[in-house]
Each structure stands twice: as structure tokens, then as C-alpha cells.
Amino acid sequence: MSLLLLLAAPPALAWEHIGKAWREEDFPLHWATGTSQEEDSLAEGYGREVLVKSWDNWLVAECAAIGNVYDDDTRASERNYADGAITMHYDDPSDEIEPGVLGVTWPLANNVIVKETSTLVYRQMIDADIVFNDNVDFGSQDDISTDCAGQTSIEAVAVHEIGHLHGLEHSCQDGDPCTETDLAEATMFWAIGSCDLSKADINVDDITSITTLYGSSATFEAVTSRIGANPLAVEFEITSEVPVISASWKFGDGETSTELNPTHEYLTPGQFTVEATMELEDPVCGSSFYTYDQLGYVLACEAPVPAEGADGYFTMAHSDGLTYTTVNHTDVSVYGCVDTIAWEIYKGTGEGVISADNLVDLDGDGDSDSIGAWAPKIAFPAAGDYTVVMNIGGPGGVRASFLSVTVEDRAGENASGGCSTTGSSAGFGLVGGLIAAVAGLRRRRSVE
Amino acid sequence: MPLLARLALVAALSVAIVAPAHATTVAPLTLDQMTDASDLVVRGTVDSTWVDEDEKGFIWTRALVRIDETMKGAADVGDYVTVESAGGTFGDRFADVSGAARYSVGEEAVLFLSDKPAKSVYGTVGMSLGKYTIRPAPLDGTPLVVRFAPSYSKPYDARFIPVPPADKRVTLDTMERIVRARVDLGWDGQPIPGISAERLRTINRIQPGVR
Numbered sequence: 001m002s003l004l005l006l007l008a009a010p011p012a013l014a015w016e017h018i019g020k021a022w023r024e025e026d027f028p029l030h031w032a033t034g035t036s037q038e039e040d041s042l043a044e045g046y047g048r049e050v051l052v053k054s055w056d057n058w059l060v061a062e063c064a065a066i067g068n069v070y071d072d073d074t075r076a077s078e079r080n081y082a083d084g085a086i087t088m089h090y091d092d093p094s095d096e097i098e099p100g101v102l103g104v105t106w107p108l109a110n111n112v113i114v115k116e117t118s119t120l121v122y123r124q125m126i127d128a129d130i131v132f133n134d135n136v137d138f139g140s141q142d143d144i145s146t147d148c149a150g151q152t153s154i155e156a157v158a159v160h161e162i163g164h165l166h167g168l169e170h171s172c173q174d175g176d177p178c179t180e181t182d183l184a185e186a187t188m189f190w191a192i193g194s195c196d197l198s199k200a201d202i203n204v205d206d207i208t209s210i211t212t213l214y215g216s217s218a219t220f221e222a223v224t225s226r227i228g229a230n231p232l233a234v235e236f237e238i239t240s241e242v243p244v245i246s247a248s249w250k251f252g253d254g255e256t257s258t259e260l261n262p263t264h265e266y267l268t269p270g271q272f273t274v275e276a277t278m279e280l281e282d283p284v285c286g287s288s289f290y291t292y293d294q295l296g297y298v299l300a301c302e303a304p305v306p307a308e309g310a311d312g313y314f315t316m317a318h319s320d321g322l323t324y325t326t327v328n329h330t331d332v333s334v335y336g337c338v339d340t341i342a343w344e345i346y347k348g349t350g351e352g353v354i355s356a357d358n359l360v361d362l363d364g365d366g367d368s369d370s371i372g373a374w375a376p377k378i379a380f381p382a383a384g385d386y387t388v389v390m391n392i393g394g395p396g397g398v399r400a401s402f403l404s405v406t407v408e409d410r411a412g413e414n415a416s417g418g419c420s421t422t423g424s425s426a427g428f429g430l431v432g433g434l435i436a437a438v439a440g441l442r443r444r445r446s447v448e
Numbered sequence: 449m450p451l452l453a454r455l456a457l458v459a460a461l462s463v464a465i466v467a468p469a470h471a472t473t474v475a476p477l478t479l480d481q482m483t484d485a486s487d488l489v490v491r492g493t494v495d496s497t498w499v500d501e502d503e504k505g506f507i508w509t510r511a512l513v514r515i516d517e518t519m520k521g522a523a524d525v526g527d528y529v530t531v532e533s534a535g536g537t538f539g540d541r542f543a544d545v546s547g548a549a550r551y552s553v554g555e556e557a558v559l560f561l562s563d564k565p566a567k568s569v570y571g572t573v574g575m576s577l578g579k580y581t582i583r584p585a586p587l588d589g590t591p592l593v594v595r596f597a598p599s600y601s602k603p604y605d606a607r608f609i610p611v612p613p614a615d616k617r618v619t620l621d622t623m624e625r626i627v628r629a630r631v632d633l634g635w636d637g638q639p640i641p642g643i644s645a646e647r648l649r650t651i652n653r654i655q656p657g658v659r
Contacts (some may be wrong), residue, residue, distance in 0.1 A: 019544075020542075020544065079504045080504055080505050081504050081505045081506040082504075082505025082506070082541075083505065094564075094566050095564070095566075096564065096571075097642065098562050098571040098572060098573055098574060098575055098578070098642065099485035099486075099562050099573045099574065099640060099641075099642040099643035100474055100475050100477045100481070100482070100485060100573050100574030100575075100577060100578070100640070100641060100642045100643075101474050101475075101547075101574060101575055101642050102474060102475055102641060102642065104534065104545065105545070106506050106534070106543065106545065107543055107544060107545070108505075108506075108507075108541055108542075108543050109541070109542045109543070109544070110540055110541055110542070111540045111541075111542070123542055126541075133641070133642045135641075135642050135643050135644050136475075136641045136642050137639060137641070150639065152475070152641060164546065169546065170546055170547075190474065190546075190547065191474050191475065191476040192474075192475070193475065193476060194475070194641070306586075307586035307587055309587055310586060310587050327584065327588070327589040328584065328586070328589075329586050329587060330586065331586060332586065332608065332609075332610040332611060333610055333611075333613070334610065335609070335610050336608075338608050338610075339605075339608050341607065341608075372607070373554065373607065374583075374584070374607045374608075375584055375589065
């Protein structure tokens with residue numbers, strides 16, 4: 001029963017990475033400004049100038065086949081984010097943009113796939129508009145470099161947003177470790193502080209990113225499963241439209257290789273970023289080194305285990321009446337290694353109790369129930385002996401843990417009344433404590 | 449609400465992962481600044497989510513949130529608010545706005561909310577910066593607060609988001625103390641990117657000496 005429930009559950013976390021990109025024939029991208037084309041805090045004429053310059057800053061990525069044309073007409077103030085016309089607005093008259101947000105790109109894509117690899121799907125961009133938050137004290141690069149009084153560089157924000165408009169993501173997101181200098185210093189870093197002049201010019205990571213989208217570049221993919229139980233052997237293969245002369249790999253676990261298409265075995269659990277620096281022979285740009293990485297690409301997992309220091313997978317405590325709370329101790333330190341959970345309650349305890357006939361109908365609807373919450377509050381239907389089962393799984397396998405409990409109806413008492421969470425001292429009468437922690441239920445998963 | 453009862457409502461919590469997203473630039477706000485910039489700071493539970501298109505042709509994901517506790521502003525426990533987040537999939541169109549907050553049904557979170565009166569909805573201050581999912585610590589179930597902002601291209605299920613390493617955890621109690629202390633103290637008169645001084649005066653107690 002437990003196994004069936006888990007297999008029937010949809011995968012909660014997938015690792016497909018869907019992006020967006022313009023088609024080759026969309027370039028050069030035509031853009032214009034909205035009627036409010038000047039930021040109040042800037043000198044007259046600087047607003048248009050900074051936008052033109054910000055678009056052109058991306059042309060430094062000369063191996064990316066991009067371009068833009070400024071249509072020297074202002075568009076109506078009536079906002080339409082789905083009219084197919086790229087428009088940049090210097091104001092947000094209805095304060096739609098939340099406090100703290102400096103600028104927003106509103107990208108719109110359809111279901112047409114422009115580009116696809118085993119892990120990356122790019123849908124066709126059909127419109128994108130940029131709006132700056134007019135409640136921000138913006139300044140020019142010159143003003144800020146001369147005397148910064150807390151202004152934010154409008155040019156830095158513009159270059160960043162135009163990167164999004166092209167389809168780029170952040171170099172690091174809030175919460176990423178972001179230990180690589182190139183990522184932290186990229187214009188596409190997730191935040192820009194006041195007085196920061198460094199983001200107005202794109203850096204090597206920005207260039208790599210846009211070249212990946214629109215240039216002759218190379219990528220790699222795993223041709224065997226990249227998500228699974230460790231030890232996990234993964235075979236990588238480079239895909240390139242131009243000849244690849246050499247490659248240098250970092251697998252994210254400290255191991256490296258110089259093979260063109262290596263196979264690497266991951267021995268420890270974790271989420272690993274894989275990077276390949278490839279020497280390409282490009283007909284336009286000549287011989288060049290190109291680095292491509294896939295963040296969190298390989299996920300090697302053990303079957304779920306209790307967190308360090310925990311006594312078992314879960315404990316329970318009396319809450320009120322016939323209701324008990326659970327505390328889930330499962331280790332979730334590797335993102336993606338736990339992605340399914342199902343709690344079941346069986347009437348009775350001891351050997352043979354785990355059967356469909358004993359499964360408790362918790363909500364009285366006539367069907368046996370399974371609870372999908374992480375740490376549910378369980379309302380038992382009546383006093384008596386029960387077995388609580390937590391099935392928890394992920395790419396590394398499934399574990400089932402059991403707790404035998406004697407439920408007593410103690411109406412009016414709650415958790416503050418002294419119930420403990422484990423062991424025989426528990427007020428609700430643990431019969432056997434944690435009687436079993438492991439059921440070797442393993443399942444196979446496909447990656448893509 | 450007792451701690452253990454609160455825990456039972458928890459679906460999961462957030463964590464940092466390598467999940468790049470796209471499309472905004474934000475200012476790195478402090479917790480005090482986020483408190484000042486909020487009309488409401490609440491702890492709530494997501495009741496439902498849906499996707500809408502507005503009259504300007506943009507796509508929004510919206511969440512109906514039941515308020516479980518109010519730390520700032522005028523809202524009663526048991527009230528519901530609608531919170532919107534830019535992006536989502538609507539029909540055959542798809543908008544992926546970076547840094548947008550994500551919501552899943554049953555999720556409990558602390559939300560720093562900014563009123564959008566023209567639409568009768570709230571947004572979160574700094575988009576995903578203003579949403580902290582509550583997740584129990586694995587050993588003792590202590591409620592922690594964690595930020596997490598995967599892009600719309602990835603499924604979001606708050607139940608399975610890992611907690612941060614022990615040295616980077618922030619408890620719900622700690623956050624609540626900071627927020628309530630700031631609300632009591634009031635706005636210090638310093639500008640906050642993306643919100644006018646006039647509005648800051650309207651929604652905050654003003655610290656003594658602030659002109």
C-alpha cells in the first residue's frame with residue numbers, strides 16, 4: 001500500500017530548466033520609449049541617452065549574434081505588455097512595482113520552443129517591456145562617481161534589465177552561495193546597491209550567458225541519468241555547432257577531467273554544479289575558450305535519513321483530545337533528495353498490521369486516507385492502539401518508519417501539559433517506540 | 449497559537465538552492481527597511497492560488513492567504529488577503545519574472561505586504577525578499593523562516609524545501625521580535641528605494657526627531 005501510494009504521487013520537484021529566448025530572425029530587436037521617457041532625477045536628455053548606451057553595452061559580447069534598433073518614436077502611455085512592441089517606461093504611475101524593486105522586465109513567451117537540450121527548454125519570447133520604479137533616487141554614473149548621496153545607477157539597472165529582456169537569468173539568486181567572483185560581480189547579479197557603479201558594464205559571466213543564448217557556443221549534457229542514488233555514474237557529452245579542440249571539466253565534487261566526453265562517478269550525496277571550459281574553433285570569432293556550467297546539474301542522493309542528532313525519523317506528542325502533532329526529523333539538507341511524503345495510520349500494532357484492511361479513514365469519507373503534509377497534526381478517530389507510518393522518499397530511495405502509539409482521549413489537555421515527544425515517558429503511551437525505521441522500498445526514476 | 453499547533457499547519461520551509469530566476473533588479477533591503485516599507489506584516493497560511501491576466505496583458509499569480517497573526521498594520525486574525533506575484537502560465541502564454549515570490553497551498557509564511565489599492569491586492573516588498581516561508585527545524589520543530597525564490601519554470605512545493613545550515617537559521621520568534629520592535633520604534637526618516645517618503649509617513653509611526 002505504501003509503495004503504491006508513493007509511486008502514484010507526482011514528482012514534487014523536477015529539475016527541468018525552462019528559459020526563454022528570441023528567435024534569430026527577431027534581431028535586431030526594435031525598441032522604443034514610453035511617453036514618460038525621462039527619469040525626473042536625471043538631467044534632460046540623459047534618460048534616452050542612457051537607454052541607448054545600455055542596449056549597446058551588450059554588444060561587447062561580439063560572439064553573440066544580437067543587435068538593436070532604437071525606434072525614435074515615443075509610444076502611448078497606455079501600457080500594454082502583450083502588444084509585441086518592446087517599450088521602456090521610466091515611471092510606474094500606479095505603483096505596481098513593489099517597494100525595494102528598482103526595475104522590472106515583463107517578459108512574455110509562448111509555447112513555441114526556440115531551442116532545446118536535454119535540460120534546457122527555451123520558449124519563444126513574443127514581447128518584453130521594462131519599467132523603472134519612479135520612487136527610486138536614480139543618478140547617472142557621472143553624478144554618482146562625483147558625489148554619491150545614496151543614488152542608484154540608472155545605467156546599471158538599465159543594463160541589467162536589458163539582459164533580462166534578452167532572456168538572461170540572474171548570475172546568482174538571493175540565497176545562493178555565490179562564491180565565484182565573476183558571478184557576484186556580474187551585471188546580472190540579483191541586487192544592485194546604492195552608489196554601486198560596477199554593474200553598468202557587463203563582465204565575463206554576462207558575456208558567456210548571452211553568448212550561450214545567441215552565439216556559436218557549446219553546451220554539454222548528461223547522456224545517462226544525472227539524478228539518482230549514489231554512487232552515481234554520469235556520462236557527459238559536449239554538443240557544439242563548431243569544432244571543439246579541447247575541454248577541461250570540473251564535476252563539482254572536487255574532481256576534474258580533460259576528456260572531451262568523460263564519465264564521472266559521484267561517490268557522495270549532494271547537488272553538484274558541473275562546468276566545462278571548451279576551446280572552440282569558431283568561424284566568426286576564431287579560436288576561443290568558452291566556459292559553460294550547469295548549476296546544480298547532478299543530484300546524487302541517499303535514501304532519506306534522520307537529521308544528525310535525531311532519534312528516528314519522527315516523533316509525536318499529544319496536542320488535544322484525540323489529536324497528536326508530529327515532528328519530522330528527516331534530513332533535508334540536500335535540495336531535491338526528499339520529494340515525496342505520505343503518512344498513513346493503521347488500526348492496531350504489531351506484525352501484520354500494515355495492510356489495506358487496517359488503514360484508518362481519518363476524515364470519515366469512507367476512503368482510507370494518506371496525509372501529504374510534512375509534519376501533520378493527526379486526529380485519531382477513537383482511543384486505541386495505532387501504527388503511524390511515514391513513507392518518505394526521493395531519488396535515492398524510499399524509507400518507511402513506524403511508530404506504535406496508544407491513543408488515549410484526554411480532552412482539554414494540550415501539548416503544554418507535559419507530553420514528551422519520544423520514548424516511554426510520552427503521555428499518550430508509546431508502546432514500542434520506534435519499532436522499525438527502514439523498509440527497503442526502492443524505486444527507479446528517470447531523469448528527463 | 450501554541451507552537452505545536454502551529455507546527456501542524458506547516459507544510460514546509462524554504463531554502464537557498466541554485467535556482468536562478470529572471471527579470472528584476474532589487475535593492476538589498478534590511479529587515480527594518482522591509483518592515484517600514486510594508487503596510488502589513490503578517491503570518492499567514494496559503495489557502496489557494498490561481499493565475500490571472502490583467503487589463504494590460506500581463507500575467508499574475510495570486511494567492512489567497514488566511515491571516516494567522518498580524519505583526520504590523522490593521523488586519524484581523526482569520527481575515528483573508530489576496531497577494532499577487534508577477535508571472536505564471538496563463539493559457540498558452542508564459543511569463544517568468546525573476547525574484548517573484550512563489551506560493552503553494554498549505555504553506556505558512558511571514559509576508560511583508562505592500563498595498564496595491566487600485567487592484568485590491570497586495571504585493572510583497574522586494575518581491576521574493578518580502579516572503580519568508582516557515583519551516584520546522586528538523587530536530588525540535590522550532591519554526592524557522594527562510595527565503596526561497598525558484599523561477600516559475602520550476603515546480604514549487606514548499607513541503608520539501610530544505611532548511612538552511614544550522615549557523616544560518618533564523619527562528620520565527622527572532623524575526624517577530626525584530627519586526628515588532630521596529631514597528632514600535634517607527635520609521636527613522638531614511639529613504640527606502642522604491643517607496644515615497646510620503647507613503648512611508650502614512651504607514652509608519654515616526655521616530656522622534658524625524659522631520
